Amino acid sequence: MGEAPAFFLDEVQKGFSNGFDLKSNGCDSTTTIVVGNKTYLIGGSSNESTLEIGVQIFDQSSGEWVYPTVLGTAPKPSKGFSTVLLNEDRILGIKKCSTPDDFAWFLEVDTPYVRQQKKILGTEVVAWSKGVKGKAEKPVVISGPSGVGKGTLISMLMKEFPSMFGFSVSHTTRASRNMEKDGVHYHFTDRSVMEKEIQDGKFLEFASVHGNLYGTSVEAVEVVADDGKRCILDIDVQGARSVKASSIEAIFVFVCPPSMEELEKRLRARGTETEEQVLKRLRNAKAEIEQGQSSGIFDHILYNDDLEECYKSLKKLLGLDKSENGSLKLNPYGLIFLRIILSRKSTRKSS
Numbered sequence: 381m382g383e384a385p386a387f388f389l390d391e392v393q394k395g396f397s398n399g400f401d402l403k404s405n406g407c408d409s410t411t412t413i414v415v416g417n418k419t420y421l422i423g424g425s426s427n428e429s430t431l432e433i434g435v436q437i438f439d440q441s442s443g444e445w446v447y448p449t450v451l452g453t454a455p456k457p458s459k460g461f462s463t464v465l466l467n468e469d470r471i472l473g474i475k476k477c478s479t480p481d482d483f484a485w486f487l488e489v490d491t492p493y494v495r496q497q498k499k500i501l502g503t504e505v506v507a508w509s510k511g512v513k514g515k516a517e518k519p520v521v522i523s524g525p526s527g528v529g530k531g532t533l534i535s536m537l538m539k540e541f542p543s544m545f546g547f548s549v550s551h552t553t554r555a556s557r558n559m560e561k562d563g564v565h566y567h568f569t570d571r572s573v574m575e576k577e578i579q580d581g582k583f584l585e586f587a588s589v590h591g592n593l594y595g596t597s598v599e600a601v602e603v604v605a606d607d608g609k610r611c612i613l614d615i616d617v618q619g620a621r622s623v624k625a626s627s628i629e630a631i632f633v634f635v636c637p638p639s640m641e642e643l644e645k646r647l648r649a650r651g652t653e654t655e656e657q658v659l660k661r662l663r664n665a666k667a668e669i670e671q672g673q674s675s676g677i678f679d680h681i682l683y684n685d686d687l688e689e690c691y692k693s694l695k696k697l698l699g700l701d702k703s704e705n706g707s708l709k710l711n712p713y714g715l716i717f718l719r720i721i722l723s724r725k726s727t728r729k730s731s
């Protein structure tokens with residue numbers, strides 16, 4: 381989510397000159413700003429029922445108006461909206477006559493995230509995010525093969541630090557397990573509904589995992605941010621890759637099992653999957669561990685052998701422990717362990 385330097389937001393709020401070329405439209409409800417060969421018309425309301433500030437693009441090369449897919453939650457219309465272009469890839473918008481927590485907004489127009497979404501959606505794309513005053517803690521992305529203990533570690537963290545962390549509740553098309561609650565563990569949904577919402581740009585990332593669709597909605601992350609908490613995402617490696625390509629600056633943690641045999645034991649002991657699903661998850665685990673090692677996505681690799689030790693390491697890397705960082709920060713030993721795990725031949729045949 382976008383973050384404006386605190387000093388800058390303070391200056392703008394006080395109405396001081398700030399050195400930026402802010403284009404004010406007084407109290408009109410629309411403003412235009414040129415980025416490359418496109419003119420962005422921002423303001424008014426594109427949709428009367430939701431009352432959001434609308435965005436239209438005039439493409440000077442084709443001479444046509446384009447209505448982009450708008451990702452993120454757009455600001456509500458205000459009496460005036462001033463804009464300034466930052467880094468040629470995002471527009472900072474300042475709402476007039478607004479509250480301190482609602483006056484700075486970013487519209488990404490050509491960031492890596494927006495470019496990626498353009499490719500996926502095949503449309504023109506822009507993405508809104510609210511400016512955060514001050515320093516927001518980076519979200520934490522936790523990945524690793526199924527059954528390694530990601531959920532267990534996250535539960536421990538949420539239990540010990542309930543006011544600090546908020547879990548990003550993903551959507552999934554898989555059936556719910558016995559103890560799982562809709563809206564708490566996942567938003568359980570139909571594939572057709574989720575596919576439509578993906579097309580509508582409601583997802584920050586999504587992936588097909590073990591035969592089902594899983595995804596993080598923009599709203600899921602915003603709910604946590606609005607609560608003033610640090611967001612934790614439990615997502616697979618494909619999802620982590622998408623978040624890495626987005627404008628979100630996160631800490632990426634990969635959790636590794638001590639061995640494939642132990643992973644299998646844990647998956648079976650959990651008793652939530654059919655035999656066929658266990659086998660599929662174990663097959664996918666190999667590829668995930670390989671990607672955990674070689675993708676360059678992850679800042680930290682944790683070994684979940686002894687749960688308490690692993691939890692301690694997780695807390696250390698999140699700065700929740702005063703002693704030195706306890707994770708294997710992509711050091712040679714980490715890579716050696718990964719290779720050992722991958723080189724152990726699974727005795728089970730793929731089905």
Ligand SMILES: Nc1ncnc2c1ncn2[C@@H]1O[C@H](COP(=O)(O)OP(=O)(O)OP(=O)(O)O)[C@@H](O)[C@H]1O
Pocket residue numbers: 524525526527528529530531532533646647649650684685686687688
């Ligand atoms: N260090 C550990 N030693 C032994 N068992 C563990 C350890 N960590 C977790 N477990 C157990 O392993 C099982 C799988 O853990 P968990 O459900 O947290 O995995 P996960 O990575 O979240 O899996 P998935 O990706 O499928 O959601 C659980 O029964 C959990 O209690």
Ligand SMILES: Nc1nc2c(ncn2[C@@H]2O[C@H](COP(=O)(O)O)[C@@H](O)[C@H]2O)c(=O)[nH]1
Pocket residue numbers: 523524525526530550551554585586587589590594595596614615616617618619620
């Ligand atoms: N890319 C995403 N992956 C996700 C998301 N939510 C969960 N996951 C991953 O799916 C597997 C399987 O989960 P399970 O609950 O069926 O055992 C696991 O690796 C999760 O990390 C998501 O939103 N996006």
